[in-house]
Amino acid sequence: MAGNVKAVKEPRGWKDLPLAALPYRLSIEYKTGGWRALRPVIDYKKCVRCLLCWLYCPEMAIHWTGEKVVIDYDFCKGCGICAHECPVKAIAMVPESSEG
Numbered sequence: 001m002a003g004n005v006k007a008v009k010e011p012r013g014w015k016d017l018p019l020a021a022l023p024y025r026l027s028i029e030y031k032t033g034g035w036r037a038l039r040p041v042i043d044y045k046k047c048v049r050c051l052l053c054w055l056y057c058p059e060m061a062i063h064w065t066g067e068k069v070v071i072d073y074d075f076c077k078g079c080g081i082c083a084h085e086c087p088v089k090a091i092a093m094v095p096e097s098s099e100g
């Protein structure tokens with residue numbers, strides 16, 4: 001096996017990079033919500049509108065309407081960071097198959 005290993009040349013520019021798959025369309029066209037196993041659900045009675053969930057969401061899937069935060073389930077991947085960071089525990093992660 002070791003005899004088949006080729007020395008890898010350090011790339012000096014983009015022309016040295018190997019061919020690979022790249023998305024060619026806007027990321028907004030790839031709805032990633034279908035990857036989710038757990039869904040964040042906001043309890044608006046507990047929410048104090050601190051916007052920490054909006055700040056921490058790595059997918060930018062939480063939006064501020066001017067009155068409240070809302071989750072865009074087309075792009076939320078269900079990572080749970082928003083629920084972890086919410087200071088008043090207003091976000092529950094529920095199984096995707098359940099209603100809520």
Ligand code: SF4
Pocket residue numbers: 040056057058059060061062071075076077078079080081082083
């Ligand atoms: S679960 Fe993750 S991706 Fe979904 S809204 Fe919360 S922080 Fe964003």
Ligand code: SF4
Pocket residue numbers: 042046047048049050051052053054069085086087088089090091
């Ligand atoms: S982090 Fe919690 S309290 Fe703050 S805006 Fe989000 S849901 Fe509301």
